[in-house]
Amino acid sequence: MxxxxxxxxxxxxxxxxxxxxxxxxxxxxxxxxxxFARMGYPQQLRIILGIAKPLGAIILVVPGxxxxxxxxxxxxxxxWACAFVAHYLVRDFxxxxxxxxxxxxxxxxxxxxxxxxxxxxxxxxxxKAHDEIQTSKAV
Numbered sequence: 001m002x003x004x005x006x007x008x009x010x011x012x013x014x015x016x017x018x019x020x021x022x023x024x025x026x027x028x029x030x031x032x033x034x035x036f037a038r039m040g041y042p043q044q045l046r047i048i049l050g051i052a053k054p055l056g057a058i059i060l061v062v063p064g065x066x067x068x069x070x071x072x073x074x075x076x077x078x079x080w081a082c083a084f085v086a087h088y089l090v091r092d093f094x095x096x097x098x099x100x101x102x103x104x105x106x107x108x109x110x111x112x113x114x115x116x117x118x119x120x121x122x123x124x125x126x127x128k129a130h131d132e133i134q135t136s137k138a139v
Contacts, residue, residue, distance in 0.1 A: 003112045010109035015057035017102065025050030039086045049079065066119040073110050077103065
């Protein structure tokens with residue numbers, strides 16, 4: 001039960017913060033636009049991330065679609081790893097470590113997710129768990 005609670009708390013935090021970030025990216029908030037410019041990123045990246053983040057947040061929260069969930073986890077990982085490096089390189093130290101905190105929260109969400117929300121690996125153990133889930137759905 002604790003694992004399920006940890007999963008939902010961390011997943012809702014990731015999804016909620018991603019939705020808030022997307023809102024600020026797409027609304028054209030001056031501080032966000034200035035931060036992208038200071039780091040040398042084009043404003044088009046702000047728009048792309050503003051579209052991708054809510055899509056990833058929705059995918060993480062809705063049931064099913066385990067392959068898309070893997071892509072969403074990967075996308076958030078790449079985005080936040082790059083955000084850390086970008087902020088660090090322009091010496092924006094107070095902001096630089098927030099993406100690392102988000103990566104830790106994301107990792108907790110990833111490792112505590114229920115089997116039905118994970119893409120099955122091709123190991124005997126995970127294949128057996130996947131088959132058991134599929135069998136219980138069929139009954």
